[in-house]
Amino acid sequence: MKQVIAKVHTRMGFFFLLVFLFWLKTLLAYFADFSLGVSSIFQWFIMLINPLATTFLLFGLALYVKKAKIFYPLILLIDIGNTLLLYLNVIYYREFSDFMTINTMLGYSKVDQGLSGSSLALTQPHDLLFWLDIVIVLVLMLMRKIKLDQDYLPKRLGFQVTSLSVLLFGFNLMFAEMSRPQLITRTFDRTYIVKYLGIDAFTVYDGAKTEQTSKMRSSATKSELKSVEKYVHGHYAKPNKKYYGIAKGKNVIVIHLESFQQFLIDDKVEGQTVTPFLNKIYHSNSTYSFSNFFHQVGQGKTSDAENMLETGTFGLPQGSLFAQLGTDQTFQAAPAILKQEQGYTSAVFHGNVASFWNRNNVYKNMGYQYFFSASYYDTSGDKSTGYGLKDKLLFKDSIQYLQHLQQPFYAKYITVSNHFPFDLDKEDSDFKVPDTGNSSVNNYFKTANYLDQSVEELFKFLKKSGLYDNSVIVLYGDHYGISNSANKDLAKTFSQDPNHFSAFGKDPVDNWTDWDDTQLQRVPFMIHVPGVKNGGIQKQYGGEIDVLPTLLHLLGVNSKKYMQFGTDLFSSQHDQVVAFRNQDFITPNYTSISGTIYNNATGQIVTPTGSFKKQMEKDQKKVNKQLSMSDSLNEKNLLRFYTPKGFKPVNSKVYNYADGLNKELTIQKKLGLKSTSMYSKNRDRSLESLYKTDAPEATHSKSSNNRIQITNPDANTDN
DSSP states (O other): OHHHHHHHTSHHHHHHHHHHHHHHHHHHHHHHTOOOOOOSHHHHHHHHHHHHHHHHHHHGGGGGOOOHHHHHHHHHHHHHHHHHHHHHHHHHHHHHSSOOOHHHHHOHHHHIIIIITTHHHHOOGGGHHHHHHHHHHHHHHHTTSSOOOOSOOOHHHHHHHHHHHHHHHHHHHHHHHHHSTTTTTSOSOHHHHHHHHOHHHHHHHHHHHHHHHHHHHHTOOGGGHHHHHHHHHHHOOOOOTTTTTTTTTOEEEEEEETTOOGGGTTOEETTEESOHHHHHHHHOTTEEEEEEEEOOOOTTHHHHHHHHHHHSOOOOSSSOHHHHHTTSOOOOOHHHHHHHHHOOEEEEEESSOTTGGGHHHHHHHHTOSEEEOGGGBOOOGGGEETTEEOHHHHHHHHHHHHTTSOSSEEEEEEOOTTOTTOOOOGGGOOOOOOOOSOHHHHHHHHHHHHHHHHHHHHHHHHHHHTOGGGEEEEEEEOSOSSOGGGHHHHHHHHTTOHHHHHHHTSOTTTTOOHHHHHHTTBOOEEEEOTTOOSOEEEEEEEEGGGHHHHHHHHTTOOOTTSOOSSOOTTSTTOOOOEEOTTSOEEOSSEEEETTEEEETTTOOEEOOOHHHHHHHHHHHHHHHHHHHHHHHHHHTTGGGGOOOTTOOOOOGGGOOOTTHHHHHHHHHHHHGGGOOSHHHHTTSOOOGGGOOOOOTTGGGOOBOOSOOOOOOOOSOOOO
């Protein structure tokens, strides 16, 4: 002990003492306050070492100072500053389940709203430990129990510590990329950066991204919007009079079918129908079902799909628009459009944490009035999968909030149970899975079947409650569930199914090609309109970018004045060239993949010549133009320069997703007899008892505002 104390009296000893104490404080925050979703021993190891590199680097700056009277105050100031950054993130995380960005720190009003009003209530007894070491060190220094080392340090020592910290960070980043490929380039939750690289690295990373975005956006001018505006208006497809306004005034319920691919419709494995209920909806005369509808997501996966459906613009060429730009992005999205055009209330129901994909900020900018995320549900124990509340429980437990929304409403459900790695508890399903040799492929059918049952239970409630007849129900798959690398294993189930065999026209196992991969990018898109009798399967080609103009026209809202890059699927002017995010594309006649052209009728490679070659080149230019125009609009935030006639820009500051139920009840009470909520229409009686589910966890499931955190296992990057 005497030797240890003697070392503390030296500058290097004092340096290592502060580094060690700060490392302990960081781990305290990791374990006691942050929910980082550590799911393996390797991730535990990375999390334990990730504070060291940046702590050595920052504290090591003081080692370049010769004079003791400057060295000690400087290293203590660095310690205090870094502790303050850590502690502010702890307080912020307790309130918002998220980490502080540079924009948050620089925006006084946001910090003031987020921290000063509630910071005292958010403090915990163990918070003392974040500051106790600094107080004790200062007291010991004042009492001269820790003596100041007046000896100069060798000049090379500071450089050596800096070099060591850079080396440590290199190893840290290497390990992080091993566990989480594309960690830096494809960030869809700030939690991942903190888990793998630490708070300091996250702050620097966010600062660099903020500066990059700021430069690009600050240099943007209103004149740059002209080319985008010209393209959008020239690409506009006028509505089909037969369908325009047929759903006007109806509630809109959007059901996001996580990782759900089109091949599941009418599919059978082991003699079982995988999705019997969705099959019925798909073939119903009250449903407009699209059999040639493709997802168009990029690295942003689920967030890209949401962005396209809500805004009619594409995701980014790299990364996620939600995560990278969404905090201060200008949107003209479905919630705001429907509210201003036809008085819709809007809400999202999702059993994961609000910060995932930065939704807690993006939804405000889109004009969503309510966001009922994980903090509104009991997600404890086996009620959740790695990505949030199980679907049957989400639908059931949402009714307590859904019934108080003023009608008409625009409500979106984001399901999660059919998400990689497609795990379910034994009690949740007895569906017999195939044996393909790939457990993810096998279990994909089980979770899809569970999702099918969940949707059926919701539909039964809608009919019992009377909501069904006055609603439009939109169901869509956001992106693939089975990645291309596993498609050959998936094809083993096709070889046993004559429907798939004839569709592919060959042995799908032995003769799999890139064309087959592209065909599997189909996802369901169904618009179910109760009372309609002229529905049926639509053959026209389209993608997620086409959803918003199609839906708006069905609701009687003309999309012409809005900046949207898709076209109405029902319009005679609809563009059937479907662009993928990587500039590949598909048309009704052929598919272009990395410059290779396939005939859709045969799946065979063809060499374009003559008029066909000219058409292919024209379509490729069209795809490139569509993507580049969307990227220009989003990356430069050009919508801030464009306000459609009669549209009021969204003020995100008026939205706060805390205490949503009480806000609903306040509005309901204020409206009195004019309230249009289901609860009011039911003579002020709850409709929750009408919801029936066979979920084994339901008997223990209760609503909660305890801000339970959901971990996000990242063994896969497909979300």
